[in-house]
Amino acid sequence: MPAALVDRHRFIEDLDMLRQFGVGQVRIGVDWVWMQPKPGELHGEAVEFYLGAALAAREMGVVLQMALLQRHVPAWFDNEGGFTDVRFAHHWWPRWVEACAEAFGDVIGGWVPIDHPLGVANAIHPNDPRRHGEVLDTLITAWRDAWRILRGGPPVITAFGVEVVRPADQTVQAAEASRRFDQIRWRLWLDGLRTGNISIPGRADRELDDLAGACDVVGIIVRHEHDVLGLLHRTAEQAPERPLAVTFLLPTGADAGRESAVERYVAGTIEAASGLPLSAMSVSPAFDANDLTEPSRAQGIITRDRELKDSGRRFLGIET
DSSP, rough: OOOOOOOOTTTHHHHHHHHHTTTOEEEEOOHHHOOBBBBOOOOOOHHHHHHHHHHHHHHHHHHEEEEEEEOOHHHHHHHGGGSOOOOOOOHHHHHHHHHHHHHHTTTTTTEESSSSSSHHHHHHHHHHHHHHHHHHHHHHHHHHHHHHHHHHSOBOOOOOEEOOOOOOSHHHHHHHHHHHHIIIIHHHHHHIIHEEEOTTTOOOOOEETTTTTOBEEEEEEESSSGGHHHHHHHHHSSOSSSOOOEEEEOOOOOOOGTTTHHHHHHHHHHHTHHHHHHHEEEEEOOOTTOOOOGGOOOOSSOOTTOOHHHHHHHHTTEEE
16 A cells, blocks of 8 residues: 555554455555654654554564655655765665664565655656666665665565556657667666666666665566566566566546456466466555545545445455
């Protein structure tokens, strides 16, 4: 569950609901803004919440994974340059990871250091290829730094957004953009974790110590259910030899139009599992936002009133 969709007042109840539906693994985004309002300081109430959630999950037999970076960063981090300032980021990011490892490492079931790092970079510099490349370089180094801190404990899991890259049209410009996008989507992260080499368009390739093999599970995020089989096979070909995990980012809209999408996703994933080391299949998000005002933007498989939708029944294999 993204940090923004976590209902802190009902989270334990929500965990138990998911457990009763047969869900054995839940991912929660840790709200860095709430957890660390000042450099080097953790908010006691936030630590208490996440620690309580982790302990409750363990008691229920649910594997709770924590994502340490999604989209939002503390104001103090952003104001000083954040991931656009290499020295600043490489000073404070490892300290954030260390603080979480110390607080929760004994009770959680897995770490996702950076959730969809390309999305993080796109949010910072979407239209400047040079600066975008600089941020990507900083982020992949940040991943390596997190690995050095977290390895040997609960599994470290990637969450890379992948997709089939096709030119928008038949022009040379579209072909060049497609090649750049494909390199960033696939070669930078998956090849990087396999070989230890960083390859970013417009920058010289370089080797990064301890990047090769810097994960325990290769997890991907897919948006288009039709492509899941091919995406899993390409991931297995390019990534280091690790167990695979896949998450379907659910489309918004009326649930009647999403049942078939979930069904195709499940079928494609099951087919892939027959020949690949697939360890987990999930969807995101689990719940609609509590402040949802437009039904057309509903995205979860469970309503804000905690009713399981038909798309959820498809995913969980529950007969109607």
